[in-house]
Amino acid sequence: MDSKAYNQGLAELRAKRDDIASLRKELAQLEADRDRRIQALAAYPKANADRLAPAAGLSVGQIVALAPALAPDTAPTAPPTAASAAPEVPEQPAEPKPGTVAHLPATPPAVEAQPSAPGPAAPDGARPPAAAGQPKPGAPRELPSIPDGAEGDGWTRPTAGLVSTRPNFTHQPRQMAFLDTETGVLVHRDQQVRLDLGTRTVAEIITAVYATVPASVERIYVTAGDPWHRDADQHPFLRDAVAAWLSGPLPDGWTVETSRTRDRMAGHLVHERRPVGRWQRGNQHCEIRSVGEWFDPAGADPATVRDAFVLLWQHLRHHWHDVVLLGSPSQTGRDLWTRTIPAKTGAKWADGYPVMSEDIRGLLHATAGQGRTELLTPPTVPTQLPRWVELDRTFAYAKHCWASGVGEPQRVTAATFASWSEKEQTNALFAPSHWHIRVTVPNGWNHVGLLPAPITGDKAWAYPAQGGHTFTTWAGGAEVNLALRNPLQPWRIEILDGLLWESSTPLREWSTHLRDAWNALRSISEVHTDPRQRQAAALAARAVRSILLFGIGGFAQRPRIITGQTPLGSEHQVPDGAQITGVTDTHVTWQQNSGFSRDPNAHPEWAAGVWSAARAALLSTRMREDNISVGALHLPPGSIIAFRTDAIYTTTEPNWPYHGQPGEYLLKGRIPEPVPAPTTDDAFYTLQAAGRALHDTEPAPQ
Known part of the structure; x- marks a missing residue:
């Protein structure tokens, strides 16, 4: 390049600079006009942020920021995660009422064997910022309660005609392939090839994979690469990038999966990090999902991941002769559990385990968290x-699947509890149970909080530890026992209401088999002479852990979320009450809470x-x-x-x-x-x- 070419280049660069500045000015004017139109439309009495968002190409949070009047009046009551210990404003302790339990014998609580208390995890994903009219995150949140009288008593009756019974069928195995989308390495059975995946779109992956493996392969596990994040920098939220990838163009003849069987779902699952895409071409089916649902592959190549699944199946087969690995550990865990349900005529519960009423399922869904998540910051800890x-x-x-509550629960009102003897109260708290309580932290308490208090915002739960603080919550018997019998200082607990189940062992055989498989695989991971087999066994052991962990989560049966897509420009077809989760150049992705399904294994x-006992044992166990x-x-x-x-x-x-x-x-x-x-x-x-x-x-x- 000579001086003349250099000067010419500078002149062209200055022209581009001016063009960009002009376009930015035009864009700013367009955006300002769009914002004015949004604010004008928001004045319509029936205006809805979920409707405006796809029409404007913005998120619901951005719409609410422009038109605060469209913000919901109350905080979302979505399934909560556990909490950060943001301190709450202390309330004045209430006067004791009937049902107060202040001093029970200081016998050590057997928290490792106590079941009782609910709570699902919050769905991942970005939420819109707090807007005018919404409670400030961390403010106290009121939990639901059981209605008084006959209406509340009716809640305890199980759902008619819905019981968990042992299946009389065996699932059809689905052939799997394992794909590293970074390197293009594909493993199917003993075959290993390297594919050209182009830009890693759905169409390119499906085309490349089925040019190599037979059409009978129905499940493709991605072991590395996360292709659904390929355009993450082009979207405001990761969920939008995933939705755009799933809804991208398809090869000729392929459509989104619409059929559904016992072990095959329909439609996509839009998840930020572990999505599931399902497509079909005639009678051919394809499911692409992340192996991260089962375990973190920790850099393992696809062949080692395949070996891990083989080892997993082999060790589960020692305990379940009809085991089939389903798409996810949650599906697999609950299916294996159903195959431990008593089937012998005359055996207790051989007719099936009753499913709680939808009211009780909704109460359990809303009134507790899952695992405890809390960060203690200065001055609680040193800087x-x-x-x-x-x-x-x-x-x-x-450790916490030894005993669980079964059958129709007994409702225990404050008056009923107060009428019981001390021994009857103690027995009730040690049984599988779930309690509506008023809690007072003792004066002089100088350790961490013991019981979850409901708060607004993403955290959903805090653990107050300030002496004299009073709050109302729900907690399982294991946690109530710990608060009353902890090794430092008893807390004051007032029983307001409760649910008490018969104690039985519906999870014991299932969890014992999984524990045995886990122990065997861990032993292989420590002593095998082949490093690859050691790694595969370690991954398989992690998969067993996921089967139990997510299998238990699957019992919680969160309200069913339906996901769908509507062409851009046809927003009127989005169902009423649906939440917009993503917007692309061609489609709007939405999800809708359709309530609880008639799931016989809920x-x-x-x-x-299990969750209550685990939270209690985190604080003290023997x-x-x-x-x-x-x-x-x-x-x-x-x-x-x-x-x-x-x-x-x-x-x-x-x-x-x-x-x-x-x-x-x-x-x-x-x-x-x-x-x-x-x-x-x-x-x-x-x-x-x-x-x-x-x-x-x-x-x-x-």
Whole structure:
């Protein structure tokens, strides 16, 4: 390039600069005009943010920001995640009422065997920012209650004609292939090839895969690459990018799946990180999903992932001769459970386990969280932490499937509870149960909170720990027992209402078989001489954990969400009450809550019990063989940094015994030197990753 060409290039560059400035000015004018039109349309009495969003090409949150009057009047009551301990404004303690339980015998609670308390997890995904008219995140939230009188008593009657029974059929196995969309490596049975996937669109992947494997392959697991995120930088939310990828052009003859069978679903699942796409061509079916539903592949190649699925099937077959791996661990877990339902004539529950009424299922769905998620920040913890220690409960949920509530629950009003003897009250709290309670934190309390308090916003639950603070909530018997009998100081609990089930063992055989498979696979992962087989066995063990974890979550049976797509310009076809979840150049993606289905295997009372017992055991549980109590309450006050479901993050390294059994605390991460206390989730996960990486490189103890 000479001087003349260089100067000519500069002149052209300046012209482009001026063109861009002109276009930006024009774009700003168009956007301002659009915003004025939105605000004018918002004045219409029946205006709806969900309708305006696709027409404007904006998110619902952006519409609400322009027209705050379209914001909902109350906070969403969607399924909640667990909480951050944002302190609430203390209320004045209420006068005692009938049903108060203040002083029960200080006998150690058997929290590891206690089931009781519900709670589903919140759906992933961005939510619109808080707008005018919405309660401030962290404000107290009122939970539903059982109506008084005959109406409330009617809630306890199970759903007529709906019971869980042992199936009399065997699922049809679906052939699988495993695809790394980064490298193009595809593995099917013993065949391994490298494909040209182009730009990794749905059409390119389907075309390339079925040019290599037979049409009988119905399930493609993506082991790496996340092709649904290929255009993430072109969309305001990750969910929009996933929806756009799923709804992209298809090869000739292919359409979105519409048929449905016992083990085959229809339509797409739009999930930010683990979506499921389903298509068909005549009688040929294709499902693309992430292997991350089962386990983090941790860099494993597709052949190793295939070996992990083979090992998983082999070890489950030791316990279930008719096992078939379904699309997800949740589907597989619940199917395996149904094959443990008593079938012998005359056996108790051989006629099936009753399904709770829709009212009780809705109550359980709304009145508790799942795992405890909480970040404690300064001044609750020091600004500079002396060290960082992560203690994770191994395969924790397997420890809490010993007993569960079955049959029609007994409603226990405050007056009924108050009329019982102390022994009857104690027995009720140790049985599978779910309680509406008023809680008062004792004066002088200086440790973490024990019971979840409902709050507004994404967090949904907080754990108040300020002495004298009073709040109303729902909790399972395991957590109520812990609050009354914790090793530090009893809390004051007033029983307002409750549900009490007969204790039985519907999950025991299922969880025991899964635990045995998990133990066998972990042993292979430690002793096998082939590194690839060791890795495959470790992944298969993680898959067993997912089967139990998500199988329990599946019992919770959240309200059914229907997802659909409507061509842009036909927004009037979007169902009333549907929520817009994504907008592309051609389609609007929406979802609608259609309530609870008649699912014969819906048992939120069982999921509730496991989750409640796990939250209680996170605070205090007994290792009987070692004669030692472990958990957060057995660490010094002020030493707890965070909770994450089954893990405690602390500044203390307690050296609790570890034998590799379910429920025991494994030292999983460690930073031995001072670090700044995290004040955001991003900072927390940065330290978590650093602690795990450092711990993995430390020499093993001699």
